[in-house]
Amino acid sequence: MSEREKKDHLNKFKNALLNVSPEYFGIPAIHGQVHMNERAFAYELYHQLRKIYNGSNWYANGELRKGLTLLPNYEQDNTLIPDLVVHHHKxxxxxxxxxxxxxxxxxxxxxxxxxxxxxxIFTRPGEGYLNYHIGILLVINSSFRDKLNGMSDKNRDRITELLNFHKLAVWNISKPMPINSNGINLPLDETCLEIIRGYDL
Incomplete structure (x- = not known):
């Protein structure tokens, strides 16, 4: 995949993410509660991805168990199913x-x-692997950098090591509900989003 094509897919994902209404980051509930419901958020992000890729030959799918039996030494469990994928079928x-x-x-x-x-694992290149070109860990409702600073040296070093793999990045929206002077939630924009790679740490 060319860098131009990769950038185009990343821009599509960014647009889908910023089109998610702030209320999906935390679902308002009775008695003023807010539920940080990952599945509800993922479904809305999937919906926004589908809208952007509609009419193209690319497909967005959720929790797709695609080709895992092809992976070397793969154990038949659910631990390797990503939340969302963009791909071609078959x-x-x-x-x-x-x-x-x-x-x-x-x-x-x-x-x-x-x-x-x-x-x-999903982005490893080569024969017998699934060869995804981009791996994104999307962290919302908390600061990834604060989490990193507060964890053990061992965990911090391991995360840095994994992010040094050039296909991986963390996308972080720590405060997804911008509010205007009248107390009304605003749509998300790029100022809410930080993209973090290994060389940023």
Whole structure:
């Protein structure tokens, strides 16, 4: 895939993400509660991706168990199913994007490492692998950098190591509900989003 094509897919994903209404980052509930519901958020992000890719020959799918039996030494469990993918059906050579989502402020270093390890496996190049070109760990409702600074040296080093794999990045929206002077939620814009790679740490 050319850098131009990769940039085009990344821009499509960014547009889909910024089109998600702030209310989906935290679902308002009775008694003033807010539920950080990862699945509800993922479904809305999937909907926005589908709208952007509609009419193209690319497909967005959620929690797709695609080709995992092809992976060397793969164990038949559910741990390697990404939250969202963009790809072509029936092939392992036109897989574009694998996305993992973490939506709770209490996400741990171990959980972040688990998702990055999964994305590294999905984006490994070569025969017998799935060859996704882009792996995104989307962290919302908490600051990824604050999480990184507060974790053990071992976990921090492991995350840095995984992010040094050139196909992986963390996309972080720590405060997804911009409010205007009248107290009304505003649509998201690029100022809400930080994209973090290994060389940024």
């Amino acid at each position: 092939t392992t050579t036109n897989n574009i994007m694998a996305i993992e989502i973490k939506s709770t402020p209490t996400v741990t270093g171990s959980q972040l490492i688990q998702d990055l390890k999964k994305l590294e």
